[in-house]
Amino acid sequence: MRTNKRTVWFLTLLSLVAVISIYYVKGKEPMSFDGISIFTKETTDIAKLTEGMDDSNKKMPVFAETVLFEEMRMEVRNERSKLNDQLRTKIGSAEYTVTEKNEAVNEMDQLTKRNSAEALMEMEIKALGYQDAFVRTENGKVTITVLSTEGQSKKQANEIIHYVKSSWDDARDVQVNFTGET
Structure with missing residues (x-):
């Protein structure tokens, strides 16, 4: 056939x-x-x-917190999508020089790498045993919000910080926030 x-x-x-x-x-x-x-x-x-x-x-459902995490992801995705559209417009325009267009391409590549790194880090934090995680990076500062119904401790936060810094070269300042019913 x-x-x-x-x-x-x-x-x-x-x-x-x-x-x-x-x-x-x-x-x-x-x-x-x-x-x-x-x-x-x-x-x-x-x-x-x-x-x-x-x-x-x-076990209690964690639907409300997970929806909140999805809303935060959507806000970041929309914001970055707008930035990506602006960069694509800049690349396609005849008003800009070749070096400016190259900078826009490089910025788009960095944006794609940052999105991928954040998604990967979220999956890795979930693999550590947490129900959900939201990772946001901005100029070397990494903000992590973790959904945990088992409470929060400095030991858990330090574990996540150490894990992020050891696996991510761009992470200079890491902040961990816990959310969820305790």
């Missing part, structure tokens, strides 16, 4: 759209992270399952 590249590309794109659509449709309601509620739909079943547990074993 012969398939051309366009057909394969179309089917791949279609399956990706289907997966993302299902993810967003299912992701609108807050989920409890106790492992059982993923398979049950009704809240009465969840109440019955967690009825015998004490308060320390019950």
Whole structure:
């Protein structure tokens, strides 16, 4: 059977759209992270399952804080998108010199690297065991907001600071803030 590249590309794109659509449709309601509620739909079943547990074993949904983190990410993304559009306009314009256009290209590259580094650092902080993290960099200053329901301590903050400084060369000043129910 012969398939051309366009057909394969179309089917791949279609399956990706289907997966993302299902993810967003299912992701609108807050989920409890106790492992059982993923398979049950009704809240009465969840109440019955967690009825015998004490308060320390019950898991609370962190939907509101996660939405806040997503809003912060969207604000940064919109701000950087506007800057990127301005730089693209500058590159395409005949009013600027070649050196100014090269500086704009370099600035776009730095912006892309910074976005990638922030996203990678967020994933690495989540891998340390935190529920969510938001990383923002500005001229060597790194501000990290961590969602933690287990409280906060100087030891945890120092662990994150050490991790960021050891894995990120541009991080000169690192500040860690904790948020979430304690």
